[in-house]
Amino acid sequence: MIYLDNNATTPIFPDILKNLSVWGEIFGNPSSIHSLGQRAKNEIQKSKKFLSQIFKCEPEDIIFNSGATEGNNTVIMGLTEAYPDKDEIILSPIEHKSILNPVRFLAKRGYKVKFLRIDENGLVDIEDLKRKITKKTLFVSVIHTNNETGVVQDIRSISSVCKEREVIFFSDIVQGFLKEEIPYKDIDFFTVSGHKFNAPKGIGILKRNKDIDLIPLILGGGQEYGVRSGTENVLFIIAITEAIKIWQKNREHFVAHLNLLKKTFIKELKEKIPDIKIVSENVKTAPHTVNVIFPKVKAQDLILYLNSKNIYVSSGSACSSGSLTPSHVLLAYGYSKEESLRSIRFSFGIINSLEDIQITVNTLKKGIDKLSIFS
Numbered sequence: 001m002i003y004l005d006n007n008a009t010t011p012i013f014p015d016i017l018k019n020l021s022v023w024g025e026i027f028g029n030p031s032s033i034h035s036l037g038q039r040a041k042n043e044i045q046k047s048k049k050f051l052s053q054i055f056k057c058e059p060e061d062i063i064f065n066s067g068a069t070e071g072n073n074t075v076i077m078g079l080t081e082a083y084p085d086k087d088e089i090i091l092s093p094i095e096h097k098s099i100l101n102p103v104r105f106l107a108k109r110g111y112k113v114k115f116l117r118i119d120e121n122g123l124v125d126i127e128d129l130k131r132k133i134t135k136k137t138l139f140v141s142v143i144h145t146n147n148e149t150g151v152v153q154d155i156r157s158i159s160s161v162c163k164e165r166e167v168i169f170f171s172d173i174v175q176g177f178l179k180e181e182i183p184y185k186d187i188d189f190f191t192v193s194g195h196k197f198n199a200p201k202g203i204g205i206l207k208r209n210k211d212i213d214l215i216p217l218i219l220g221g222g223q224e225y226g227v228r229s230g231t232e233n234v235l236f237i238i239a240i241t242e243a244i245k246i247w248q249k250n251r252e253h254f255v256a257h258l259n260l261l262k263k264t265f266i267k268e269l270k271e272k273i274p275d276i277k278i279v280s281e282n283v284k285t286a287p288h289t290v291n292v293i294f295p296k297v298k299a300q301d302l303i304l305y306l307n308s309k310n311i312y313v314s315s316g317s318a319c320s321s322g323s324l325t326p327s328h329v330l331l332a333y334g335y336s337k338e339e340s341l342r343s344i345r346f347s348f349g350i351i352n353s354l355e356d357i358q359i360t361v362n363t364l365k366k367g368i369d370k371l372s373i374f375s
């Protein structure tokens with residue numbers, strides 16, 4: 001099989017899988033004052049110390065949670081509860097649904113939601129941001145690396161506008177983390193998800209700015225400085241930390257490998273299937289993501305054809321009642337509904353080889369030739 005759906009999730013590093021049973025022996029509850037509990041607590045503290053060096057923040061700014069959906073909801077709902085006098089939210093139209101949907105929920109409750117303009121490559125218009133910020137703006141949310149197209153935003157410039165205008169800046173860095181240079185210090189709140197970089201599912205990190213209030217979404221025993229109650233998942237906290245260490249140690253090599261896969265894929269694809277469109281081709285995109293709009297055939301048919309050959313890819317379009325609905329991201333770029341339904345996202349991982357790329361491109365060519373007969 002060839003797995004090219006690494007933006008959806010990644011396989012757990014074999015070394016991490018192997019060690020889960022060893023780390024599982026650290027089973028005490030970190031809130032217990034006996035030695036077993038304190039051993040578990042010590043592991044969490046060690047992880048936070050390590051992460052705070054990467055994120056250039058205090059260990060108290062790091063909150064472990066279940067993943068980025070929870071992190072994104074925590075920031076959005078937590079800020080609205082903490083600062084009820086500010087009732088405007090500014091965001092890009094290409095945010096992940098775990099940001100768009102809580103914001104839609106708030107819009108129904110009377111919040112004024114302003115979407116930033118993006119250009120045809122998916123880049124946020126900074127001048128538009130400057131125009132849209134007012135005294136009533138609660139926060140600005142711009143996704144660092146889009147999960148469907150891989151477009152990387154100019155986070156430094158966006159954050160500097162927010163800083164100048166004294167507005168909170170929040171960014172979902174899920175897809176860019178470990179693959180892109182991220183100006184961590186410039187972002188007040190950001191979210192990370194373990195299963196996107198070979199750690200298990202169900203563990204994530206929220207980096208907060210502890211000088212900014214956040215009313216917790218989950219109330220209970222007061223763990224994680226009261227921001228996220230619930231007994232800490234020590235096993236997965238160790239696992240996510242180890243996955244970050246493995247990525248850090250091999251980062252240069254991993255990123256170069258992903259870039260080579262992407263470059264080869266685009267080159268081969270253009271040679272074999274000349275009428276394709278690469279989304280965000282003229283701007284910086286992450287090394288692991290390519291979004292392609294194919295000629296003639298529907299993405300759904302092509303995805304199923306690839307699946308029949310054990311090649312796994314996804315489309316940004318959502319699947320409802322057996323058929324795809326257009327991706328909000330591609331529509332925001334200005335692509336038509338029809339073009340959006342012909343788009344497929346290929347997302348590479350460190351387990352992929354150049355041979356995977358060759359086979360995939362050849363299979364795509366065969367699939368398109370076969371399917372276009374019926375279209």
Ligand SMILES: Cc1ncc(COP(=O)(O)O)c(C=O)c1O
Binds near residue numbers: 008069098145147202
């Ligand atoms: C950009 C982005 N944000 C948020 C999420 C949600 O992450 P999680 O699966 O940890 O809830 C994902 C994963 O689909 C994502 O790609």
